[in-house]
Amino acid sequence: MRTNNCSTTWVTRMVTVAGFLIAFGMIVTQTTQAQQRYYPLDQTTPPGVYGKWSAYQVPVRPHALQPVKIELPGTGQVTFFSHARSKPIVAAAPAQAAIALGHSYRLQLSDLQDYPGVNLYPTIELVDVLHPPAGQEDQFPIPVTITEDEIDQAISGRLITKVIYLEPAAEANPLLLDRKNPTLTVAPQENVIKEADLRGRPMIILRLGSRTPVINEDPAFFGNGAPLSPTALPRMR
Amino acid sequence: MKYYFFGLGTMMAVCVGCYIPSGGNSIEKNKYVAPPAAMMQRPGPMVDGPGPGVMPMLSHPPARSFASKTTQLRFVEPKAMQIGWRIRDGYAESQITAPGRYNFTQGATYRLKISDVPGREGLTLYPTLQVYPAHPSTDAYLSHNSIPIALTTEDLNQIESNNFVTKVIYLPDPKNQELAIAGVETIVSTRLDPGVDPVAEADRRGTVMVVLRAGNMNLEMPGADLDMTGLDRNGNIKQVVHLDGMQGQTAPPMPIAEAGVGLHGVPSPMIMGGSSMPGQPAMHPVAGMGPTPSWGMPITATPIGLPGPPHIPLGGPAGLQSHTVRNLTSVDIGQPVDHLLIDVEHDPGYRLPHPVKHIQYKETHPNFAPGATTFPNWAVPQGAPQR
Structure with missing residues (x-):
């Protein structure tokens, strides 16, 4: 018993x-599996691959273009290229133009304040689109801010890869920002696309370097003829 | 009690699992490993077609925008140095004045001519410039940045001292980058221990983009180069051409060697895309494009039955009877899903009038007694009495 x-x-x-x-x-x-999510893309991925994959995955609105606003640290001129033989869009900063999802565009930054004689040719790659109210697309561009530190780094021969992401609505700060969009710098060993994806929805990849077109430049330097359209700057809100 | 601890240990091993640190090239548990960057340029086999069930083409953006076919070199110093290069029948001198830039087609080697180096009168160098094709890991950098090349005072002293200087410019892998933002690094052979290959060292740290090899050999002495001072195919004395960029005479550089192509069609040890024509950009070996076979097609030939290196001496009978290549890569990509269940739910749900499932249809016809109805004329049978 x-x-x-x-x-x-x-x-x-x-x-x-x-x-x-x-x-x-x-x-x-x-917990382990949630933290070890697989990120096949990173900052070393060739330009255009992320955009192509996004064009596969994102429900595309046919012929709809996404406005993008380029902001410089001071005054300056922004030129949007679509193709070497097509007429570019030239506007004073902050400049805005509408681009297509999945494509990459070459820009020219010239007449930069405090940088006389410096011309930079960054590229932007649109990997996602916003969903603004119908008819007000121009009022909600994706802001791409280029800082003085990034220009200095580019002039010194380095490549800056910057991912602009949209923070989730549930975590967005309800207050109006009184400064430029906050920027987080990650170590080169980290995956910048992964870090942006963890914090929101990646929208645009900006790559800024010091290569400038020379006399025997390849026409592909200026793009492959992707759709490009001028838009008006948003009204002050 | 000992059975209690034995049972407890067994339960722990069963429930939590055993973790044994793995070595070598096996995949660590709970960590994912991405394929090489070159394989990331396309979704993969059976995804982007051709074939059944492939992903449809929603739009047609290129896989690689601004694919760099040229590498922009920026000759930094010494300032006021004149840079020329070899052309078909001579040299084009003073094509660039440092600091200056020029785009060199990738996948080729060029012969430069450096002269008018400040402080070193009479010094003329003929270095070779090997421009590597863009790799997927360097494509973004090369399409946005120029590569600086500088001949320092130490480099010039080494060259004048009859030393051979090799400068390798490479893009370090992210794990080897010291600064927060990507930039190139340079390895100089004179700063390495004897016997250390600077190219191999740079390749170990990152991806090689440009190699500059310089010595003090004069390539324009009489008889130094038969191609320039000898006879042409018709036996006539060949005219040496000299262009001077200071007088507005310019010409593109002519490659003296191409990457990826060795003697007698033997591939060189450097595995990269080669160019089909001299001076043309290197083509990247993308599966299914151009001469590169599609995925899944066997491309490796076996030397069975052929005389050659596997069974020296040459010319002897074929001795190789077995040629086995084993792929020992640790692969864990899971099994195909046989049954997939996806639960979706809308909140609030839908509420609509229920569909009709019973219809009652009734027609009422007038009922006439015989003789109480009339017919139109055309409906009256022939022969019937008219009323």
């Missing part, structure tokens, strides 16, 4: 411990 009591207690303990261990194991496994 005493033996039976011990056996019953032993089995009860084992079942209880096993239950705890199973629950603990499931929690650990799910």
